[in-house]
Each structure stands twice: as structure tokens, then as C-alpha cells.
Amino acid sequence: MNDYKELFNNNEIKSIEETIKLIESKTTGRIEIYIGKKISGNPLNLTRKIFKKTGLKQLKDRNGVLLYIATKDKKLVIFADDGINNKVGNTFWESVKEAMIEKFKKGQFELGIIGGVNLIGEKLIENFPGEDKNMLGESNAKNSIIFED
Numbered sequence: 607m608n609d610y611k612e613l614f615n616n617n618e619i620k621s622i623e624e625t626i627k628l629i630e631s632k633t634t635g636r637i638e639i640y641i642g643k644k645i646s647g648n649p650l651n652l653t654r655k656i657f658k659k660t661g662l663k664q665l666k667d668r669n670g671v672l673l674y675i676a677t678k679d680k681k682l683v684i685f686a687d688d689g690i691n692n693k694v695g696n697t698f699w700e701s702v703k704e705a706m707i708e709k710f711k712k713g714q715f716e717l718g719i720i721g722g723v724n725l726i727g728e729k730l731i732e733n734f735p736g737e738d739k740n741m742l743g744e745s746n747a748k749n750s751i752i753f754e755d
Contacts, residue, residue, distance in 0.1 A: 618716040626750040629727030635669035642754035643678040653685040693733040
């Protein structure tokens with residue numbers, strides 16, 4: 607995690623995690639953020655593998671969302687399961703991506719992530735309201751942000 611200290615301090619990480627936790631308390635959906643340095647090979651294939659590895663693919667309503675941020679490559683990939691994707695479509699995901707990238711270009715990484723998470727959260731709450739019955743267990747619930755080793 608030391609490689610990411612220049613982007614996020616502990617308070618910013620906590621703020622992002624609390625934002626995700628608040629959203630997930632109002633929906634059956636889940637949001638995970640994976641932060642790495644580079645995306646090797648096909649970005650979609652890599653993101654799909656991470657999506658499965660995090661357990662998001664196991665959600666009953668198929669409403670998991672993974673944000674993959676590659677800091678050195680300066681790439682952002684949003685991968686959503688069919689449940690939420692069928693409700694919002696590609697135009698929505700592109701608008702989230704654009705809003706996040708706009709903040710990233712200004713060096714506002716925390717604001718970019720929180721803004722994107724809130725936009726996604728609004729759609730999850732609207733389309734999949736309720737308490738989080740999709741939780742994958744206490745240990746997974748705590749890892750809203752995963753930092754690549």
C-alpha cells in the first residue's frame with residue numbers, strides 16, 4: 607500500500623470506505639474498488655477476473671460493480687454485472703467514468719472516486735433498494751478498496 611500513499615492518505619481511504627458502506631446499507635448492491643499500477647493485457651478480461659475474485663459475481667441480484675483504477679497507466683475500467691448493467695446501460699457508465707476522470711486530471715482522486723461511487727450508489731439504491739442481503743461475509747464486506755501488492 608505504500609506505493610499509493612502519494613494518492614491517498616488514511617483519512618481519504620476511510621472517507622471512501624465510509625461512502626461505500628453508507629450506500630451498501632441502502633441497497634442489495636455492492637461496490638468494490640481495485641487500485642493497481644498497470645493493466646496488463648486486455649483491460650476487460652483482467653477486470654472480469656478481479657470481479658470474480660472479489661466475489662461480486664456471486665451476488666443474487668447480479669448488481670455488483672468494480673472500479674479498476676490503474677495509477678501508472680492512468681486508466682479506469684468500470685465493470686458491472688448484468689443486473690445493474692441492464693438497468694442503466696453503457697451511457698450511464700461512460701458518464702460516471704468521465705466525471706471521475708475529470709477529477710483525477712485535477713489531482714482530486716478522493717473526490718473523483720467518491721463522486722463516481724455516489725453516482726453508482728444512486729442507481730443501485732433506486733433499482734435495488736433494501737438492506738444488503740447480498741453480503742458475502744464480514745471479511746469481504748470490509749474490503750471495499752483493494753490495493754494491488
